[in-house]
Amino acid sequence: MVDETIEDAKAGLRRQAHAARAALSPVERAEAADRVAEHFFAGNVLQPGQVVAAYWRIRDELDCQPILLRLMEGNQTVVLPVVLGPDQPLEMRIWEQGTALYEAGFGTLAPSELAPLAEPDVVLMPLLGFDSQGTRLGYGGGYYDRTLAQMTKSPTLIGLAFAAQELDAIPREDHDVPLDAVITEAGLRHFGASA
Known part of the structure; x- marks a missing residue:
């Protein structure tokens, strides 16, 4: 059953987060992507041999290509x-x-439909917003929720975002899996037991 009050609140937060992200200039976006990559690799969040799920940026999401390129150069499975x-x-x-x-x-x-499949140990997640409790606000399609629910392992979930995307509080529903960490241009922040 869908809680309309929570859905309405999330819709308003999505508009707010979209506006904050859209207000950033191309230069700010590129500089932030480079700083996020620096924080990612300095944070020692990966172990050798781990499989990393990344994403190819759409619209004005934080670009994780600087991370992707370094992972590929280091022969990390992506x-x-x-x-x-x-x-x-x-x-x-x-x-x-x-x-x-x-x-x-x-x-x-x-990758093509012929590419091999693998379950990740670390998932780099795009998002619209996040809060101080590690709640991730996505686009509302539930793709990551469904994916995580059917996986056989529990990967480390790291949100990649601009600092401007932090929101005061995001309602969390039972199916919402919290982030383990978020990385913005301001740094790496852990949530929960690892905080």
Whole structure:
């Protein structure tokens, strides 16, 4: 059952977060992406051999290409999410160095449908907003919620965002899995037991 009060509150927060993100200049976005990559690698959040799920930026999301390129150069296994359908979990396809990416809907790119699949140990998540409790505000499609619910492991969830996307409080529903950490241009912040 959908709680309309929570959905209305989240819709308002989505508008607020969209506006904050859209207000950033291209220079601010590029500088933030580089700083987020620096904080990511300085934060020692990865172990050798771990599979990392990243994403290909759409619209004005924080660009994680600086992270992706360094992961690929370091021979870390990287998977990119692919939307298969409106009510399905994401498919995590391995992006191997030197292989092409293809349009995968929503303005994003992904490995071909022939690419091998893998479950990630670390998931770098795009978001619209986050709060001090590690609650992530997504676009409302539930893709990551469905994906995490069907996985056999519990990956470390790291939100990538601009500092301007922090909100005072986001209502959390039972299906909302909190972030373990968020990285903005201001630094790396852990939530929960690891805070």
